[in-house]
Amino acid sequence: MPSDRRTVQLDAEGASLTGDLAVPAAAQGMVLFAHGSGSSRHSPRNQQVARALETAGFGTLLLDLLTEDEERVDERTREHRFDIPLLAARLTAAADRLGEGEDTAQLPVATFGASTGAAAALITAADRPDRVRAVVSRGGRPDLAGAALSRVRAPTLLLVGEADEQVLGLNRDAAAQLPGEHEVSVVPGATHLFPEAGALDQVVQRSISWLRRWLPGGVGAPGGG
Template structure:
């Protein structure tokens, strides 16, 4: 492990492969949010790192990790293999839980196909998942069974300009039976690159996780 400030680079064994991650645990943190990135992204995603930093400022721990090896990320079919991503996410959650000296409350933050993986993983994880936030997620890819089975309180955040993903989220939202909220960020496209839109995502996520995991709301 290599430490930079309170961030630690970790190697996580999941699904028979070694996955790279960045674990940040603020002093006294009792919660951990595990990030599931979208296709073609990684633990270095500037958008997810921004959200993670905001959660850290609220006293929440975060784990940014690659669910795929670099060579796997070049294969389109693997990048959209929700079952593979979900299995690795659940295994990684179990791995990090075993490394902690004290029990934590866990949440998932998923982007794009990572949103679907988060929902599937929450249904599979041996570690209880207490909250999920999806940013521009293709949560429809989780499938109707997982959406109906999901117990973790879940917030779906979609850009108002991201019409096709918004429609898919609305359809998935109707199938979910857990505590849920669908929030549209006005003027935001799929990547939330417009001024102020990513800040809105971080604020919404922090409040949702603080409510269901504990911690200080922004």
């Protein structure tokens, strides 16, 4: 169980953002979540994944990349949820704040993006190659990362439902632009939000395996066994 779970406020790009931070004892790394369009840190799917990662020994930060005022505007206009440069800048600032935290500064970071949050997760990895050591995308839109895809060196796992055909195609196209280690991992029978029985469990298991492999100390990490 986590040794510490608390709500935090992070200053990022001129905004005060709210997040839920959990740091297990002897954590192997920190996983920084970027939720998808129209969602929040309270997403039951991201919550389920985060709890499983904590049990596996990873710290987590579930962060709302929009302020409460911006979220209210976005509910009406949807003007912020596809503002990828804004979301990415704030996620990158959050990664920097983790590098300054007393209990997180020494921990390697992975970014975990869902839907449009996947683009922000990839841009942060591209902009902070020494900080972000792995990326996981769940039903993501990596294509929205644009030219940043060619700068992503962190090993990247793209999890997509088999029945989410349009997004699967976008992920395969985006994967072809990634220069580093990457994998498109297809969950059989799953649709976009992985509501099918056992689908999200597969997401969790594959995510944990990827993080254990690629974060420092893992078998695929530099110097790993």
